[in-house]
Amino acid sequence: MTDAALPAPVTGPARDRERIAAFGFIAPSVLIVALVFVLPLALLLGVSVLDARGDITSAHYTRLLGTPYYLGVIWNSLRLGLLTTLIAFLVSYPAAFALARARGALRSILLATLFLPLAASVIVKAFAWTILLRSDGLINTVLITIGIIEDPIRMIFTQTALITGAVNIFLPFMVLPIYAVVAQLDGRYAEAAATLGASPVVVFFRVILPLTLPGIIAGVALVFSLSVSAYVVPTLLIGEKYPTLATTIAKAYLLAREPGFGAAAGVVLLAIAVIVVALSARLSREPT
Amino acid sequence: MHAFSRRSLLKTGAAFAATFAAPALVRAAPKEIVIGGPAGAAKYFNADLFPVLEKKLDCKVLYEGTNSLTNLQKMQADKASPKISVVIMDDPVMLPAAAEGLITKMSSSAIPNLGKLVDGAVHQDGLWANYQKPWAGIAYSTKRMKTPPASWADLWDTKYESKIIVPSLSNTEGFWALLAAAHLETGKPYKEAQYEIDVAFKKVKSLKANLLNVYTNAPQAINLLEQGEAWMIGGQFSAYTLIRKADGSPVDLAIPADGGFAMPSGIAKVAGGPAGDLADAVIEFFLSPEAQTILAEKAFVAPTNQATPRPAGFPDPAALFAPDWAFVAKNRAGWVDRWSKEMT
Numbered sequence: 248m249t250d251a252a253l254p255a256p257v258t259g260p261a262r263d264r265e266r267i268a269a270f271g272f273i274a275p276s277v278l279i280v281a282l283v284f285v286l287p288l289a290l291l292l293g294v295s296v297l298d299a300r301g302d303i304t305s306a307h308y309t310r311l312l313g314t315p316y317y318l319g320v321i322w323n324s325l326r327l328g329l330l331t332t333l334i335a336f337l338v339s340y341p342a343a344f345a346l347a348r349a350r351g352a353l354r355s356i357l358l359a360t361l362f363l364p365l366a367a368s369v370i371v372k373a374f375a376w377t378i379l380l381r382s383d384g385l386i387n388t389v390l391i392t393i394g395i396i397e398d399p400i401r402m403i404f405t406q407t408a409l410i411t412g413a414v415n416i417f418l419p420f421m422v423l424p425i426y427a428v429v430a431q432l433d434g435r436y437a438e439a440a441a442t443l444g445a446s447p448v449v450v451f452f453r454v455i456l457p458l459t460l461p462g463i464i465a466g467v468a469l470v471f472s473l474s475v476s477a478y479v480v481p482t483l484l485i486g487e488k489y490p491t492l493a494t495t496i497a498k499a500y501l502l503a504r505e506p507g508f509g510a511a512a513g514v515v516l517l518a519i520a521v522i523v524v525a526l527s528a529r530l531s532r533e534p535t
Numbered sequence: 536m537h538a539f540s541r542r543s544l545l546k547t548g549a550a551f552a553a554t555f556a557a558p559a560l561v562r563a564a565p566k567e568i569v570i571g572g573p574a575g576a577a578k579y580f581n582a583d584l585f586p587v588l589e590k591k592l593d594c595k596v597l598y599e600g601t602n603s604l605t606n607l608q609k610m611q612a613d614k615a616s617p618k619i620s621v622v623i624m625d626d627p628v629m630l631p632a633a634a635e636g637l638i639t640k641m642s643s644s645a646i647p648n649l650g651k652l653v654d655g656a657v658h659q660d661g662l663w664a665n666y667q668k669p670w671a672g673i674a675y676s677t678k679r680m681k682t683p684p685a686s687w688a689d690l691w692d693t694k695y696e697s698k699i700i701v702p703s704l705s706n707t708e709g710f711w712a713l714l715a716a717a718h719l720e721t722g723k724p725y726k727e728a729q730y731e732i733d734v735a736f737k738k739v740k741s742l743k744a745n746l747l748n749v750y751t752n753a754p755q756a757i758n759l760l761e762q763g764e765a766w767m768i769g770g771q772f773s774a775y776t777l778i779r780k781a782d783g784s785p786v787d788l789a790i791p792a793d794g795g796f797a798m799p800s801g802i803a804k805v806a807g808g809p810a811g812d813l814a815d816a817v818i819e820f821f822l823s824p825e826a827q828t829i830l831a832e833k834a835f836v837a838p839t840n841q842a843t844p845r846p847a848g849f850p851d852p853a854a855l856f857a858p859d860w861a862f863v864a865k866n867r868a869g870w871v872d873r874w875s876k877e878m879t
Contacts, residue, residue: 316875316876381762381764382763382764383762383763401697401747403747403759403764404747404748482752483755486748486749486750487703487748487749487750487751487875487878487879488746488748488749488879489879490875490879498705498875501602501604501605502604502705502751502871503705503868503871503872504604504608504868
């Protein structure tokens with residue numbers, strides 16, 4: 248009787264039917280992915296290796312990766328991504344703990360302040376920064392009023408303005424994944440470590456930080472991919488003084504009419520983002 | 536077989552009543568025409584010019600406002616079956632459009648106003664015509680500067696550190712800073728200096744310390760000038776600056792002593808475009824004193840039809856310099872690339 252309760256192993260034609268059925272179920276998804284992702288990517292890759300006459304060439308990649316100016320552009324994008332991610336992490340980590348510890352109305356207020364800015368468009372937020380950072384803007388006015396400075400500091404169209412704006416705009420994407428992990432953190436692990444004689448610093452680095460790593464990795468992957476490919480933020484906050492891959496792609500397509508070069512820059516940008524996401528996925532899989 | 540309901544009977548009755556009481560309502564829908572042109576002009580085109588045009592020609596205008604190069608790309612992509620009938624672009628972009636056969640010759644029998652334009656306004660035997668002539672100088676903040684800039688050399692004055700904006704060379708108006716630089720560095724008049732591009736780049740690079748920003752987006756730059764964040768925009772159009780001044784903004788346009796520039800805008804009929812006869816009528820309207828008076832008053836652009844009176848305060852077009860656009864069009868792509876590399 249016990250034998251009869253076990254499912255019979257599927258063999259022969261029955262197994263084939265199951266496979267066909269499984270393929271039938273996944274076929275629509277495969278089709279959508281192929282149409283929405285694979286096809287455009289294939290087109291992008293194709294255009295990036297064609298010259299104006301339609302012949303295959305590596306000239307666009309040679310120009311991009313072999314010219315000091317464009318290497319500088321790639322570095323500018325990476326620098327924007329790295330600095331934004333680093334500062335966003337340093338701000339977000341304690342903020343996520345504060346959010347997780349808060350209770351009642353305070354927690355609702357904190358969550359609202361985190362979510363509400365997501366409803367405003369990036370363009371609006373970037374413009375808002377240009378208003379705040381002006382010579383007669385809020386920041387300079389406050390600093391002059393309280394006597395810290397005498398003359399307004401030029402903040403608009405500087406790298407400080409760019410990084411400040413980018414951190415502000417992409418911050419929620421770092422806080423939320425870390426908060427999701429911190430909220431589920433069992434406080435007894437830290438207590439146990441302390442009971443066993445670990446100092447607060449050791450508790451943080453050996454217990455808390457490793458346990459919150461999945462949230463950090465997700466946040467880093469999100470903020471880095473968003474900031475490395477940001478277009479509106481550098482365009483509005485620093486302009487042509489800080490060319491990035493995203494602004495170079497726009498210029499290649501919209502102004503210079505060089506789709507091949509624009510596509511090659513797009514492939515490089517995509518490769519950078521994919522490497523970071525793949526690395527973070529790998530890190531989050533490894534046991535901590 | 537249909538059963539007559541009370542509702543369907545009422546509907547039929549209403550349709551009959553409308554047909555006899557208001558024939559205009561059931562007349563054929565007005566003809567539509569697609570006009571491609573600059574985004575910056577959309578405001579005064581839509582508010583002041585198109586309502587008059589639509590009433591006069593009994594048509595509906597669909598305006599595709601973007602920059603000239605984008606319209607050129609659209610025309611290249613749609614060459615087999617064009618969607619745009621009339622295109623409005625700067626002269627430097629008309630040159631490749633003409634060379635690629637994207638625009639077609641206009642006849643003075645269909646467009647009589649072609650024969651009434653000032654000298655030099657009809658190009659390449661009628662492939663395109665200038666319907667207006669904006670002029671360019673230095674836009675400045677009247678809040679920050681009590682006296683208008685006197686010379687293009689003022690942009691380089693060290694007292695204006697981080698206070699100057701110039702348009703990117705990707706924009707048509709970006710060429711003025713380069714041209715002024717060539718003139719200042721060589722000491723030659725514009726006509727000769729315009730070909731000295733290496734010298735021009737050397738001089739323009741020395742402007743970096745004074746630059747607050749290099750723009751591709753004109754409204755953002757004007758905004759900074761209005762706020763007093765920028766003091767001058769080196770190389771700006773009358774159509775951009777004086778409209779803002781008329782709205783009460785503390786900005787003005789100076790034509791420096793060493794000379795301002797003329798930037799004729801062209802209108803052309805798209806080769807093989809739909810509604811050919813209507814396209815002729817639209818172009819005839821744009822070249823008429825009626826339309827040009829509206830544009831002069833609302834957009835501060837100099838008229839090209841000799842029968843249109845030139846409003847007071849408008850500069851004499853003969854005193855403004857018009858560059859060799861064929862030379863600019865031929866070299867522009869390389870200059871834009873060089874500009875990107877040397878100005879960042």
